[in-house]
Amino acid sequence: VPRAKIAPSMLSSDFSNLASEAKFIEECxxxxxxxxxxxxxxxxxxxxxxxxxxxxxxxTKMYMDCHLMVTNPMDYVDEFVKAGASGFTFxxxxxxxxxxxxxxxxxxxxxxxxxxxxxxxxxxxxxPLVESQEPVDMVLVMTVEPGFxxxxxxxxxxxxxxxxxxxxxxxxxxVDGGLAPATIKQAAEAGANCIVxxxxxxxxxxxxxVIATLRQGVDA
Ligand code: DX5
Ligand code: ZN
Numbered sequence: 001v002p003r004a005k006i007a008p009s010m011l012s013s014d015f016s017n018l019a020s021e022a023k024f025i026e027e028c029x030x031x032x033x034x035x036x037x038x039x040x041x042x043x044x045x046x047x048x049x050x051x052x053x054x055x056x057x058x059x060t061k062m063y064m065d066c067h068l069m070v071t072n073p074m075d076y077v078d079e080f081v082k083a084g085a086s087g088f089t090f091x092x093x094x095x096x097x098x099x100x101x102x103x104x105x106x107x108x109x110x111x112x113x114x115x116x117x118x119x120x121x122x123x124x125x126x127x128p129l130v131e132s133q134e135p136v137d138m139v140l141v142m143t144v145e146p147g148f149x150x151x152x153x154x155x156x157x158x159x160x161x162x163x164x165x166x167x168x169x170x171x172x173x174x175v176d177g178g179l180a181p182a183t184i185k186q187a188a189e190a191g192a193n194c195i196v197x198x199x200x201x202x203x204x205x206x207x208x209x210v211i212a213t214l215r216q217g218v219d220a
Contacts, residue, residue, distance in 0.1 A: 165191025
């Protein structure tokens with residue numbers, strides 16, 4: 001199993017101080033910054049887009065793991081490349097016809113490509129994207145309904161992580177939603193190695209301790 005990547009979700013940070021929040025969370029031991037992009041259409045919430053990624057890029061060299069909860073991911077690839085995004089994860093539910101072209105465009109732009117699935121989407125739908133000639137680098141299994149931070153982890157999504165890990169031993173498998181010291185064990189045992197955590201990290205008295213605990217849950 002690949003090593004842990006701990007990716008605090010900036011959705012739970014103070015958006016008015018993004019640069020200092022990113023610096024703080026890097027000092028706390030985070031590997032990636034998870035950036036939740038929502039369009040008010042694929043999910044009932046609006047957050048940030050490429051202009052914010054671009055502004056933050058001037059203040060940090062960290063890997064920006066962008067999670068696109070949008071209906072038309074293809075429309076945003078170019079501006080995310082220009083903005084300095086590191087990873088671009090789109091949802092399989094809105095890429096049934098153009099995932100090959102999407103992956104190609106993302107990688108040609110120098111980003112890593114990821115595919116995400118909602119809790120109700122069968123895991124088989126992403127297999128072709130992992131087995132393709134030009135495959136995704138990561139699969140993101142949503143462990144809550146996308147749209148908002150602070151929701152409860154859905155253990156019923158773990159069989160999907162398990163199925164992916166059995167089939168693809170070296171794949172980066174990310175989980176997102178309700179991850180915390182109380183739920184990391186289940187996710188790690190199922191085979192997840194990239195861990196997104198928003199409220200559990202930014203809401204903690206000691207975020208560095210939470211990050212270390214999540215890492216140990218995967219790597220130990
Ligand atoms: C939800 C987002 C998550 C969210 C996670 O739609 O994709 O990244 O910020 O937040 P927590 O860890 O609080 O569930
Ligand atoms: Zn996310």
